[in-house]
Amino acid sequence: MLPIIAVVGPTGTGKSDLAIELALRLNGEVVNADALQFYRGMDIGTAKVPVAERRGVPHHLLDTMDVTQEASVAGFQVQARALFADIRARGRVPVLAGGSGLYVRAALDVLEFPPTDPQVRGRLEAEAAEGGIGPLLERLRGVDPDSAARLGDERRIIRALEVHAITGRPFSSYMPRREYAQPAVQIGLAIDRALLHERLAARVGRMVDAGLLEEVRRLDAAGLRRGRTASRAIGYSQFLDVLDGTATVAQAAERTVVATRQFARRQTTWFTADPRVHWLEATRPDLADAAEAIVRAAAAA
Incomplete structure (x- = not known):
């Protein structure tokens, strides 16, 4: 049986296209792991693949939330794993695609999320306010000496004590391990930095031409600013400034390019830290063949 396939790497490298191609070749269905593509109406600025370009491949976890809602990694883990089971039950292969690193790990790895209790947290916050x-x-x-040595800010110290009070377990016992919850293979797309920067600038230009400002205007009317995650999304926060009259379209576009490059750099750092990722040059002409070979080799191992 083929493993779960994850196509990862920085934004702008062609993850969505490769995921669709692998799904077509391997009888798969795509599961989205880009946290911003959960949001309905955030289409242009997130480079969401239009339905007409999905080549008939079923896509899951797209357009599942309103912009006012808060995305949850723990909730995504439950949804993604339920989808993996459903796709498997139909004799097909899950193909996870996206660059939100923690969401990818939540779907693939042994990763347990500790519970929360607002009352317990409230008591601890009151103690901190009174006595420091x-x-x-x-x-x-x-x-939990490990967490005490590692955590320095008030919010995380309170969180660690909250978890211990609820579960009796140290917060450090919930730290993730690089261990797949079920057989999986990650294919990372790499690209020359200068070329990626060119691609990202061109993509932002296409987004502007496609109507990004109008998309932001519509979402603003739908409550975009009330959404903690959605309102801070790259492109959307910059173009809200245009609506507020504090930036021109050209300035917002340039700031979006810079922010996207910075984000791509963080994504690269995240995924290259995982030794399990099989890296491929995103521009190689036989990319899909090479990726398929990696998947089949993993299945045979």
Whole structure:
């Protein structure tokens, strides 16, 4: 049986196209792992593949949320794994595609999310407000020295104590491991940095020409600014400035290009840190053949 396939890497490298091609070759269905493509109406600015260009391949976890809602990694993990099981039950192969690194790990890896309790957290926050973070940090040293040594800010110290109070387990015991929850193979798309920068600038230009400003205007009317995740999305936050009169379209486009390049660099750092990723040059002419060979070799191993 073929493993779960994940196509990963920085934005602008062609992950969506390769995922569709692999799905066509291997009887697969695509599961989205780009957190911003969950949002209905965020189409142009997230480079969401239009239905007409999906080549008949079923796509999942696109357009599942309103822009006012908050994306949840833990919730995504549940949804993605349920979809993997459903796709498998129909005799098909899940193809995960996206550059949101933590979401990819949540779907693929042994990764447990600790519970929350607003009442417990509220009590701890009240203690911190009254007596400072020092006593709480000292308490954390007693029950979870690893987290106490690693965490420095108030919010995370409170979170670690909250988890221990609820579960009796140290927060550090929830740290992720690079271990697949079920057989999987990750294919990473690499590209020369200068070429990627050219691609990203050209893509932002196409987004502007396709009506990104009008998309942002429509979403603003639908409550974009109330969405903590959606309102901060690259492209959308910059073009909200245009609506507010604090930037021109040209300025917003240039700021979007810069932010996208920075994001691509962070994505590259994230995925290259995982030794399990099989990297391929995104521009090679036999890309799909090479990726298919990696998947079949993983299945035979």
